[in-house]
Amino acid sequence: MTQETITGVSELVQEALHVYRDDPAATRALEGYARRLAEPLRIAVAGMVKAGKSTLLNAIIGEEIAPTDTGESTKIITWYRYGLSPRITMYPVHGEPRALPVKRVDGRLVFVLGSLGPEDVDRLVVDWPSRNLRDVTLIDTPGIASLSEKVSALSTGFLTPADTPSQADAVIYLMRHMHAADLRFLESFKDTEAGRSGTVNALAVLSRADEIGAGRIDSLLSAGDIAERYRRDHSLRKLALGVVPVAGLLAQSARSLRQSDFESLQLLAGMDRPARERMLLSADRFLRASVPEGLDQEARASLLARFGLFGIRLGVVLIRSGFTEPTPLAHELARRSGLDPLLDMVNRQFQARADTLKARTALVGVEALLRSSPRDGSEQLAAALERIQVNAHEFSELRLLATLRTTGVALNHDLADEAERLVGGWGTAPYLRLGLQPEAGTDEISAEARRCLQRWRMVSESPLTDRSAADVCRVVMRSCEGVLAECAALQLNR
Incomplete structure (x- = not known):
């Protein structure tokens, strides 16, 4: 995302803070959006009970610190973020936050809540000196579809609030099979404010993949075939950017x-x-x-x-x-x-567009506030917000990507697939957009980007291309132009 867009979103939030300065609830929300713009991307790990969420979270962090049993601590939303030294802070539902002792048993943290139960705790925040947490905050959530309705509602309410952006910018959703409850949750996540505004920001993980083949040495191959079938399933394709099989325990x-x-x-x-x-x-x-x-x-x-x-x-x-x-x-x-392919997909789909996802969250929050609580000065805010949304090409790419994966576009299958790739559906790196190898040089990337630009220009100018498809062509062409501009800048700096 361009620095101009990031600055514009940040300034919009500050202007909204001025307009709503006498509204404590709005001020708290807007201050939260301002912090999120400066903080690492927030990725939640979600799934049904016993899907292996904490185990996978430990694998991503690179240390076995998150509790993986079925104790009380797994019923609490727990944030893991980078800190210079280990620290655990508990935020109770009522009262002030307080520090908990950093206690480990067999390497894993034990959260000593004292007289409080899980229902009395809003969240736990773990600061940990892991380099894998420098660029991302991971959020471990209680199981969806838990036997306890309160526990299940806690995760659902946190990740899919009705009228405000989700606390997570993206979600890694674990499933052992494609269950109806999994699809319902992903539908709900897509139906949050950010999802309705045109964002597909979920990855699906076929967790405990080694169990699919009963522990055989070729279990991951069988799981890979199933993941590919799920990836092509229309009901899941519109909800997740991909499906990756992972043997979480391994x-x-x-x-x-x-x-x-x-x-x-x-x-x-x-x-x-x-x-x-x-x-x-x-x-x-x-x-x-x-x-x-x-x-x-x-x-x-x-x-x-x-x-x-x-x-x-x-x-x-x-x-x-x-x-x-x-x-x-x-x-x-x-x-x-299967961890490496998952981390690669997280980097390509989430980390590479982290600024865009965070800015999208902030804009959605401001938009929801303007809609629910209009006041003097909100018209100017709405106009500024619309200018940012229209002019920022990254948001156009997200909207088109969501459309390609849901309702579809008036293009043949091959062109639709190419459009998805060119707008970053496989990742935002130039070689990924153009379907080239990672070692492709600047000259090769430039040449392919020009070929794609010319091809899409011809499609847009064809009398057989209707208006909606022409709009798609304009977005794709601008993505090609962006790759060319990036290559030109690299060539100048040689």
């Missing part, structure tokens, strides 16, 4: 591989193959086995809890294939878990 443990884990896997890799395969037929067999020598009951239980049978099988295969050092093994396990 991803979490790979990112925090211990020396003891590696040594245990080495012992298993040294066994006779038939004996090892018989032992790994089930969790009970593995825990009861007396071989290999040196792998005691406690080590077996720890390995099973951290990796599952799928992770153990995969780790053994990789060690026997040449990954004989802990660090390369950890990297390969993380890659095989």
Whole structure:
């Protein structure tokens, strides 16, 4: 997003603060939007109970700090953000926020709430010195469709408020299968103020993907086929930018591989193959086995809890294939878990347009305020807001992307797919927009952008192209022109 647009949105919020300076509720909301423009992107991790939300969050952070059991702390909305030193702050429903002791058991945080129950806590904020939190704030939410209606309503109300922007700029939604409740939530998230304004800002994760193939070594391949089928499903395609299979438990443990884990896997890799395969037929067999020598009951239980049978099988295969050092093994396990494709998609779809998503949230909030509480001076604010929305090409791209994935456009299938790619549906990097390889040079990118621009100019000028399709062409052409301008700037700076 251009600095001019970011500055314009920031100035609009400040002008709105002046107009609504005598309205405490409006002032609090607007001050919140101003802070969000300066803060990292907020990404919520959501899904039904036991979908693996906290496990995946730990994998993204790179440390096992979030509780993953079904205790009281998993019923509280918990924010994880970057801080120079560990700190936990509790914000009760009633009363002032207060610091909680930073207590860890087996590496994971334990939230000591004292006499308060989960229903008495609005949110917990964990500041943590993890480099993976420098550019993003992750929000762990209680399970959707929980047996407790209050717990379920807490997540739904937080992520899909009726008249204000969601507290999250984007959401990673975990599902074990494509359940009706999953689609209902994603529909609700899309129907928030930001969604109605033309934004698709959700990614779907086929979580616990290793369980789809009953823990077989090829489980992720089977999960990948299912994820691709879901991705093409029209009911989900209009709600999420993509579907990625991830073995969350393996991803979490790979990112925090211990020396003891590696040594245990080495012992298993040294066994006779038939004996090892018989032992790994089930969790009970593995825990009861007396071989290999040196792998005691406690080590077996720890390995099973951290990796599952799928992770153990995969780790053994990789060690026997040449990954004989802990660090390369950890990297390969993380890659095989599906975490790397997910992080890549988060970077391409969310982080690359972070300023746009945050600005979109702020504009939607101001627009909702002007609609619900008009007053003297709000007409000028509305006019300024409309100018920003019309002139900022990034918002036009978001609106077109949402249209392409929902109602569709009056173009043939191939052109519609190309339009989605060119406006950033696969990611905002120039090579992704143009369908080129990552190593494509500036000259190659410029040449392809010119070809695309010429092709879309011909489509727009065709007498067979109706008015709505011509509007699509104008947005796509401006995206091509943006790539050319970016290449020209790079060539000047050589």
